[in-house]
Amino acid sequence: MIELTGVKKSFGKQEVLRDVSIKVNDGEVVVILGPSGSGKTTLLRSINFLERADSGIMKFGEKEINFKTAKKKDVLYMRRHTGFVFQNYGLFAHKTVLQNVMEGLVQVQKKSKSEAQRIAEEVLDNVGMLEKKDSYPSQLSGGQQQRVGIARAVALKPDLILFDEPTSALDPELVGETLEVIKKVAKTGITMIVVTHEMSFAEDVADRVIFMDGGVVVEEGKPSEIFYKPKEERTRQFLSRIIPQDAYVI
Amino acid sequence: MGNYFSAERFINVFPKVISNLSVNLHIVFWSMLLGTILAIFVAVLRIRRVPVISGLLGIYISFMRGTPLLVQMMIAFYGIPIVLGNIFLNLFGINLNRLEPVIFIEIAIILNEGAFLGEIFRGAITSVPSVQAEAGYSIGMTGAQTFYRIVLPQAFKVALPHYGVDFIGVFQNTSLVFILGVVDLLGKAKTLGAATGHSLEGYLSAEIIYISFSLFLKGVFLLIENRLNNGTAKAV
Amino acid sequence: MSFSITSFFDSFKSALLYAPVTIKLTAITFVVSLLLGAVIATVRNYRVPVLSQFFAAFVTIYLGLPTMVALLLYNLLFMTFYSDVAAALHISVPISDVNPIFIGYITLIIGTTCSVSESIRGAFRGIEKVQYEAGYSIGMGKFKTLTRIIFPQMVPILLPGMQNSLIGLLKASNLVSAISVVEIMTGALLPSLMYYSYLEGYVAAALVYWMIGAAIEILAHFAEKNSGKYLKRTA
Numbered sequence: 001m002i003e004l005t006g007v008k009k010s011f012g013k014q015e016v017l018r019d020v021s022i023k024v025n026d027g028e029v030v031v032i033l034g035p036s037g038s039g040k041t042t043l044l045r046s047i048n049f050l051e052r053a054d055s056g057i058m059k060f061g062e063k064e065i066n067f068k069t070a071k072k073k074d075v076l077y078m079r080r081h082t083g084f085v086f087q088n089y090g091l092f093a094h095k096t097v098l099q100n101v102m103e104g105l106v107q108v109q110k111k112s113k114s115e116a117q118r119i120a121e122e123v124l125d126n127v128g129m130l131e132k133k134d135s136y137p138s139q140l141s142g143g144q145q146q147r148v149g150i151a152r153a154v155a156l157k158p159d160l161i162l163f164d165e166p167t168s169a170l171d172p173e174l175v176g177e178t179l180e181v182i183k184k185v186a187k188t189g190i191t192m193i194v195v196t197h198e199m200s201f202a203e204d205v206a207d208r209v210i211f212m213d214g215g216v217v218v219e220e221g222k223p224s225e226i227f228y229k230p231k232e233e234r235t236r237q238f239l240s241r242i243i244p245q246d247a248y249v250i
Numbered sequence: 251m252g253n254y255f256s257a258e259r260f261i262n263v264f265p266k267v268i269s270n271l272s273v274n275l276h277i278v279f280w281s282m283l284l285g286t287i288l289a290i291f292v293a294v295l296r297i298r299r300v301p302v303i304s305g306l307l308g309i310y311i312s313f314m315r316g317t318p319l320l321v322q323m324m325i326a327f328y329g330i331p332i333v334l335g336n337i338f339l340n341l342f343g344i345n346l347n348r349l350e351p352v353i354f355i356e357i358a359i360i361l362n363e364g365a366f367l368g369e370i371f372r373g374a375i376t377s378v379p380s381v382q383a384e385a386g387y388s389i390g391m392t393g394a395q396t397f398y399r400i401v402l403p404q405a406f407k408v409a410l411p412h413y414g415v416d417f418i419g420v421f422q423n424t425s426l427v428f429i430l431g432v433v434d435l436l437g438k439a440k441t442l443g444a445a446t447g448h449s450l451e452g453y454l455s456a457e458i459i460y461i462s463f464s465l466f467l468k469g470v471f472l473l474i475e476n477r478l479n480n481g482t483a484k485a486v
Numbered sequence: 487m488s489f490s491i492t493s494f495f496d497s498f499k500s501a502l503l504y505a506p507v508t509i510k511l512t513a514i515t516f517v518v519s520l521l522l523g524a525v526i527a528t529v530r531n532y533r534v535p536v537l538s539q540f541f542a543a544f545v546t547i548y549l550g551l552p553t554m555v556a557l558l559l560y561n562l563l564f565m566t567f568y569s570d571v572a573a574a575l576h577i578s579v580p581i582s583d584v585n586p587i588f589i590g591y592i593t594l595i596i597g598t599t600c601s602v603s604e605s606i607r608g609a610f611r612g613i614e615k616v617q618y619e620a621g622y623s624i625g626m627g628k629f630k631t632l633t634r635i636i637f638p639q640m641v642p643i644l645l646p647g648m649q650n651s652l653i654g655l656l657k658a659s660n661l662v663s664a665i666s667v668v669e670i671m672t673g674a675l676l677p678s679l680m681y682y683s684y685l686e687g688y689v690a691a692a693l694v695y696w697m698i699g700a701a702i703e704i705l706a707h708f709a710e711k712n713s714g715k716y717l718k719r720t721a
Contacts, residue, residue: 050619076627084623090616094639094716104624107634136716156624254566316653316699317692318660321671325692328685332488422552429664436555450566453559457551464550 001026001191002047002160007056007067009042016042017053018215024160029192031202031223034212035238040195041087043212044162047193048084049075061159080108083153083161088169089145091137091152097124098133101152109156123155124148127181143174147181154185161185163194199242203227211235260451263442267455270438271463273352274424277434280356281420285363292368297375307368314365319358320426326358327351327430351430359420366416374409375401407478414471418464425460435459493683497674497690504673505694511587511659511669515594516652522595523602528632530603531610545600553658557593561665564589590662598655605647609640642714649706653699660695670694 002024009017017039024030032040045051046067047058053067060081065074092100098120105116124130127147137145146166153161166182167175179201186192186205196202202209203223210220211232219232230236292311295303314322331346338344378401386396428437439456443449526545530538568581613636621631663672671691678687 048623050622072627076625079622080625084619086616086620086623088616090620090623092620092635092639093617094635094641096716103634104626107630108625138716152624312700313692313696316657316696318657318671318695320660320663321688321692321695324688325685328688332685418550422550425552425554426661436558440558449562453555453562457555457559460552460555461547461550465546468550 001028001061003059004043004047005057005059007043007046007053007058009039009046009051009053016215017046020056020212020215020217022210022217022220024191024193027189027191028207029186029194029205030208030210031206032193032195032210032212033197033202033226033238034218038212039215040212041164044164044193044195047078047160048082048162049078050084080156081159083156083158085146085149085153085161085163085166087165089137089142089149091145091148093137096134096136097129097140097148100137100148101155104152104156119155120151123151126154126184127151141174142170143177146170146178150178150181150185154190158190160191160193163192163196165195165197167196167198197242199227211238213238254448255450255454256448259446259448260454263439263451264455264458266442267435267438267452268459270433270435271459273432273434273437274421274427277352277356277359277424277427278417278421281359281363282417284356285360285367285420288360288364289367289371292364293371293375296368296372311365311369314362315369319362319423320429322362323355323358323426323430326361327354330354330357352427352432355427355430355432359423363416363420367413370409370412370416371405374405374412377408378404410471410475410478414468414475417471418467421464421467422460425456489689490681490683490686493677493681494686494690496677497683497687498693500676501670501674501687501690501694504668504670505698507587507667507673508656508659508669508695509698511590511594511662512652512656515591515598515659516655518595519598519602519655520648522599523606524637526599526603527606527610530607541603545603548596548600549604551597553593553597554661554664556597557589557661557665560589560593561586585667586665587662587667589665590659590667594655594658594662597658598651602648602651605644605651606640608647609643610636612643613639642710645706645710645713649702652702652706656695656698656702 003021004023005021007017007020008015016037020039020043022030022043032043034040042051046053049070052070056067058065058067058078060078063074063077065078091097092103095103098117101120101123102113102116105111105119106113109116111119121130121133124133127150129144129147129151132140132144132148137148140148150166163182167178170178175198179198182192182194182201183205194202194206206223208220209223209226211218211226211230211234213234218234219226219230226235227239230239292307296307298304331349335346338346382400382404383396386400387393391399424434425436427434428440431437433441435456436453439449439452442452526541530541532538564584564586565581568584571577572579572581617635617639618631621635626634659669660671663669666672668676671688674691674694675684675687678684
């Protein structure tokens with residue numbers, strides 16, 4: 001499905017991605033873990049060209065794109081075949097819930113208004129937001145906004161959805177409902193890359209976990225391997241800071 | 251181009267035009283000084299919501315904001331002698347019809363500024379969060395103390411950028427006074443043009459002077475703002 | 487000398503007769519300036535090389551120029567160069583047949599474009615980065631994101647300032663009287679010239695301006711109420 005090779009990115013003098021290579025298979029759900037500043041969000045944003053990587057190769061289906069020389073049409077191609085779910089929702093503030101989901105269907109995919117509305121209502125129903133279709137984002141809770149954000153991405157039927165810390169801006173009591181929706185999307189068989197700190201979610205849903213630190217992939221594997229038998233010391237340190245609290249609670 | 255514009259004429263005319271900048275600055279000085287004082291009264295009265303006065307001030311502000319300054323100047327010029335002429339003649343022995351037009355221009359700008367600056371001041375004072383005043387009261391300050399020591403200094407900082415823009419606006423508005431026969435920058439450029447038959451050099455001089463002095467004023471206000479901001483940054 | 491009600495009404499009627507001149511001048515200038523101002527603000531916001539530096543310098547300098555000075559200068563340039571230019575372009579219209587109002591349009595459009603572009607630049611800063619990214623993420627290009635997402639969100643941010651600009655422009659349009667265009671003020675003075683009733687004429691002109699200004703305020707208030715709907719928390 002998608003394969004990134006040798007991706008590098010610096011912000012000024014700071015090297016955020018140093019030679020990252022990852023591969024995600026068709027229908028796979030991959031969770032990227034790592035401390036803040038590890039480069040995981042930058043990697044995700046680079047796929048959608050919200051950040052422009054300095055160098056590296058991206059193979060996406062049949063297409064091969066060199067980050068250094070990517071043209072406008074390559075950028076649009078990636079954006080039209082991938083969905084993106086933002087950390088702080090990124091709903092269009094001046095549009096209702098329904099209009100948010102319809103916007104891409106009508107303006108980008110050139111579907112008729114009635115067709116777009118049918119699709120949008122179906123997807124909103126799936127995330128449990130159909131009742132709120134005429135509300136504006138400012139009238140919704142964070143969890144509700146994020147469900148609409150997910151619906152907006154799903155409605156366009158992308159080949160791949162990118163989730164950038166979709167629950168980290170939410171109040172704790174709203175995290176659960178949002179994760180449930182993401183799980184539901186995962187079950188439809190769509191390929192997903194999720195950057196998150198939610199360990200139990202990763203364990204439940206991920207086919208594979210990639211651990212990043214300091215701008216490189218430290219190790220990857222099945223959730224059970226990474227969480228319980230990490231090979232690298234750095235992974236162990238990171239997990240020890242996060243898992244124990246969880247483990248005791250469980 | 252040689253016929254229309256000559257550098258020699260320009261060099262000749264420029265000093266004559268700029269020497270009349272003092273006329274514009276004189277108008278700006280008196281209008282801003284008295285306009286600011288009037289505006290403070292307007293702002294305070296508006297905030298206090300004194301019944302009848304508040305309504306009248308509302309109409310006054312609406313009129314000043316809704317009608318062109320040139321029309322206001324003309325109304326002052328023709329209207330004040332008609333309305334107050336007899337009173338002044340009988341009480342003070344002053345014949346208002348003999349006064350310089352510049353006086354009426356200044357009165358118009360002062361009244362205009364009372365409204366515009368009044369709204370700026372009012373906005374700035376009401377922008378200070380009420381918790382600031384409450385904090386003042388909580389340490390035992392009186393109402394007046396709280397207003398002058400806590401609210402006003404903070405409002406001043408909010409109002410300053412707007413005051414600067416308004417100040418430059420008043421300077422630029424002095425470009426209207428030649429219509430009433432005042433020989434300011436533009437008036438001088440016009441009379442020189444009429445006398446020599448070459449107007450372009452004088453107009454260009456006026457343009458250059460207006461732009462440079464406006465930018466200069468802008469710089470001065472930026473400097474004051476920065477000073478002020480640095481002051482508080484250090485204090486915090 | 488006193489205030490004559492009859493002269494006042496004559497002037498008022500005459501001013502109303504010329505109100506369409508002022509309204510048209512104001513409205514067309516405003517719409518054109520809004521479009522040009524949006525272009526300049528966008529160019530500067532995206533830091534288009536050369537053009538953005540040029541506009542930055544131009545706007546900064548031009549805002550230092552009073553409208554009246556610009557108006558007189560353009561009028562003078564027109565008077566001076568018209569015959570030569572007309573001859574070169576084989577235009578046979580004599581200068582006396584050219585309506586000076588077009589100089590008013592040029593002056594007001596350039597000045598208003600500059601100030602409006604500054605307001606729109608400010609509005610750009612009021613829009614979160616994620617709004618652009620959300621547009622890009624659903625596959626929209628830069629232009630579509632700008633016209634479908636960013637500009638509509640600027641409307642409620644811009645409205646209060648635009649209301650002031652529009653009323654300011656209405657008042658500035660009064661200056662074209664200095665290049666012998668007959669508009670509200672000069673219209674109101676037409677009867678005054680016969681009876682020397684200047685005060686009545688100017689007061690009548692003020693009243694007409696005031697009424698149009700009030701109408702703009704009412705319209706703006708109505709627009710503000712509707713455009714800001716999405717910002718309010720309650721449905």
